[in-house]
Amino acid sequence: MTTILKAAAAYLVVLFVIRLIGRRTASQQAPMDMVVLFMFGGMSVSAVLGDDHSFVGAMSALFTVGLMHVGVSWLRIRFVWLERVLDGTPIVVFRTGRFDETAMRRLRMQQADVRTAARQQGLDDLDAVAAAVVERDGTISVLERE
Structure with missing residues (x-):
């Protein structure tokens, strides 16, 4: 259960930090931007799984992140203000x-x-x-x- 909670928290934190960093990282992919994104992935995996190297633990984290993404996508459609916060405006x-x-x-x-x-x-x-x-x-x- 802690793996699921950690994966959900990691999803929200990474989403927030990427949004905080800005649009350049998402679109232009300069080498330094790619390094940041790869490091986010690596740090998130170690923070979520910790000492748990089991298949079940990894799959729990994977499904949690996938479900978080679906849930946040649904919320963005339902609440326009959340879409503006997460995706920004032109x-x-x-x-x-x-x-x-x-x-x-x-x-x-x-x-x-x-x-x-x-x-x-x-x-x-x-x-x-x-x-x-x-x-x-x-x-x-x-x-x-x-």
């Missing part, structure tokens, strides 16, 4: 030729990230960009001027 970081430095600092983004996203959409000059929005999953959507 954030405009560039509009009408100006960067929103405050939003970019909060997201730990650089202007180069927006310029890269614009180039990936075939826009070499930011004068052709109406707005750039960091989506909930961390990707950058670039809206072209008309």
Whole structure:
């Protein structure tokens, strides 16, 4: 029973910490971001299972995390406010030729990230960009001027 409670707690803690870290880890996967995610997994497993190296213990933890994920997904659908807390909302970081430095600092983004996203959409000059929005999953959507 303690394995199940530890797995449930670990799921919630890792979810909170990943949300706290921000969108960059979820979407861009720089090497340092991948290291953090792998370390989370390793630390969580040792914290949940401890000295229990049994198959039943591991499967209990696995099913608990899976059920926690299903439960949290269901709660996100049912309660819009929880979806906003867990997934965030789109954030405009560039509009009408100006960067929103405050939003970019909060997201730990650089202007180069927006310029890269614009180039990936075939826009070499930011004068052709109406707005750039960091989506909930961390990707950058670039809206072209008309």
